[in-house]
Amino acid sequence: MSLVSGRLKSIRPSQTKATAARAAALKAEGKDIVSLSLGEPDFDTPAHIAEAGIRAIREGRTRYTTVAGTAALREAIRGKFLRDNNLDYSVDQITVGCGAKQVVFDALFASLEPGEEVIVPTPCWVSYPDMVRLAGGEPILVECLETDGFKLTPERLQRAIAPRTKWLMLNSPNNPTGAVYGADDLGALAEILHRHPQVHVLSDDIYEKLVYGEAGFATMAGAAPDLFDRTLTINGVSKASAMTGWRVGYGAGPIELIKAMNVIQGQTTSHTSSISQHAAIEAIAGDQSHVAAFRVEFENRRDLVIDKINRAPGLSCRAPDGAFYAFVNCESVIGRRTANGGVIESDSDFVLYLLDEVGVAVVPGSGFLASPYFRISYASAIADLADGCDRIIAACTRLAEDRAA
Ligand SMILES: Cc1ncc(COP(=O)(O)O)c(C=O)c1O
CATH class of the missing domain: 3.40.640.10 (Type I PLP-dependent aspartate aminotransferase-like (Major domain))
Structure with missing residues (x-):
């Protein structure tokens, strides 16, 4: 008798978390990794909100x-x-x-x-x-x-x-x-x-x-x-x-x-x-002033990411109207060969290639039931976004022009 319920048989561990875990393991090995995979704002909770929580503790609202x-x-x-x-x-x-x-x-x-x-x-x-x-x-x-x-x-x-x-x-x-x-x-x-x-x-x-x-x-x-x-x-x-x-x-x-x-x-x-x-x-x-401030910052980041990603050979992405994600079409890199002779057969392969080749962590479209795409989260500091996108451009440029037979 299995200790784990049959109900869980059809459930998959989250790929967002899986990519983040692999990136974290590489980081722990001392590799220089830019992580653009997680879906949470990189800002601190605004002070007046945090204070309300602290006050609640002090006043015994526990x-x-x-x-x-x-x-x-x-x-x-x-x-x-x-x-x-x-x-x-x-x-x-x-x-x-x-x-x-x-x-x-x-x-x-x-x-x-x-x-x-x-x-x-x-x-x-x-x-x-x-x-x-x-x-x-x-x-x-x-x-x-x-x-x-x-x-x-x-x-x-x-x-x-x-x-x-x-x-x-x-x-x-x-x-x-x-x-x-x-x-x-x-x-x-x-x-x-x-x-x-x-x-x-x-x-x-x-x-x-x-x-x-x-x-x-x-x-x-x-x-x-x-x-x-x-x-x-x-x-x-x-x-x-x-x-x-x-x-x-x-x-x-x-x-x-x-x-x-x-x-x-x-x-x-x-x-x-x-x-x-x-x-x-x-x-x-x-x-509510933090809400508008966050939005302005995210919009600037979106513009930077979209501009850079569309310069990467083989990638394309329309400017998203909301949230903090760019969902990038990578159809044109499928079938390309890497410098060490591997072939990129899927968006998951491409995401692993980006991680191993240039140290950028993103999430494959397959994790969102849509291929061949990958997701960049732009809830990261603008310097990291610029660095990450430049690395992605370099990784795409390094892929062989000709496709594997
Ligand atoms: C579409 C969507 N709904 C809900 C959530 C979960 O939000 P919460 O942190 O409030 O549980 C997320 C978090 O990534 C999300 O992307």
């Missing part, structure tokens, strides 16, 4: 809270949805979890019957399909093409919907592509969803505050108000306020679902840290 999160935090979140998204949720329609990740998991676990389907547009965040499987559901992967801006089209959505479809997962701005769905894009998807009342929308808005240039942020519950009652809107403080380690995410949606999610959380983590909840109130309702 006891259990209500499972759904303190009333004060949920009130702050209610205000945020009104202020930023014009969405009117009651406090009871809001739950707070240990990061947006737990909120997604609780929602799937609370709602899926065995074999029910969840439409996951790809490229996607590595965790979605595995979370669906862990919750007993079946992920239905729907490819979104680069030529469609990596966005789900209404036609593809229509084709993927079946009687057992329970959820459509939407993530905008997107990890890993940076694609941003405008209100028009969401309206066109909503047209299809109107015909299929069994389908609900899980809108993962965790990168909401990182939208650049002309693009504007939109979310399904606002873009299609008649889907408000069928939508779970998820967000958090990790990316917008550089608080990945504090573990605070939240969801708002149908009260029946929120109650069920609270049951799961009540029997697992209970709630996120009381201290983090106090800091999150400040992050959500306090001074």
Whole structure:
């Protein structure tokens, strides 16, 4: 009898973490590695938010809270949805979890019957399909093409919907592509969803505050108000306020679902840290100037990375409208030979080549169920980004022009 449950057979360890682990091992050996693989801001949590956490400890706010999160935090979140998204949720329609990740998991676990389907547009965040499987559901992967801006089209959505479809997962701005769905894009998807009342929308808005240039942020519950009652809107403080380690995410949606999610959380983590909840109130309702400052910095970094990467022979990347990732097309390097006689047969091979040849860690597209691509995270200091991109250009230049037979 195996000690490990059969449930885990179909679950893969995260490739984002696998590449980071390999890069860390090389670093430990003393190699000079530029790591552009992780999905978290390199900024410190802004001082006024950290202070709110410290104050919470000093004032002894260190006891259990209500499972759904303190009333004060949920009130702050209610205000945020009104202020930023014009969405009117009651406090009871809001739950707070240990990061947006737990909120997604609780929602799937609370709602899926065995074999029910969840439409996951790809490229996607590595965790979605595995979370669906862990919750007993079946992920239905729907490819979104680069030529469609990596966005789900209404036609593809229509084709993927079946009687057992329970959820459509939407993530905008997107990890890993940076694609941003405008209100028009969401309206066109909503047209299809109107015909299929069994389908609900899980809108993962965790990168909401990182939208650049002309693009504007939109979310399904606002873009299609008649889907408000069928939508779970998820967000958090990790990316917008550089608080990945504090573990605070939240969801708002149908009260029946929120109650069920609270049951799961009540029997697992209970709630996120009381201290983090106090800091999150400040992050959500306090001074917001850090949000704009982060966005400006990320936009500068994006421009640098896109400009450099498009100079690398064999690589191409459109400027992403949001998040902090560049999803680079590496089709033209597949089949090329390396100086030591190896052949690059896949994006994973190319990523390993970059690590070994020039010491740059990125994540292969296969980790996001889309090949041949790789993801650069530009949540790194600008000097590291410039150095990393220059190394990538050098590695591409070194590849033999002719292809292996
Ligand atoms: C699309 C997406 N959703 C959710 C999360 C998780 O956010 P949190 O740190 O709040 O759990 C991430 C983190 O990388 C993400 O990329």
